[in-house]
Amino acid sequence: MRTVRKVLGVLRWYARELTGAAEYDRYCDRHRRHHPHAPVPTRREYDALRTRTREQRPQSRCC
Secondary structure: OOOHHHHHHHOOOOOOOOOOHHHHHHHHHHHHHOOOOOOOOHHHHHHHHHHHHHHHHHOOOOO
């Protein structure tokens, strides 16, 4: 039973990393630490901010 839970935990972690859910959670934690009185952006607001940032500051990647 422990093995099944461990495998499911790894799959859940992988899916959250793949979809960006974990990145949003890390952003919220960082935002709460550095700006405790400011409201935390919604997932939609975060995605819009991230898209704007990527468009304004494109990074070239070799691989």
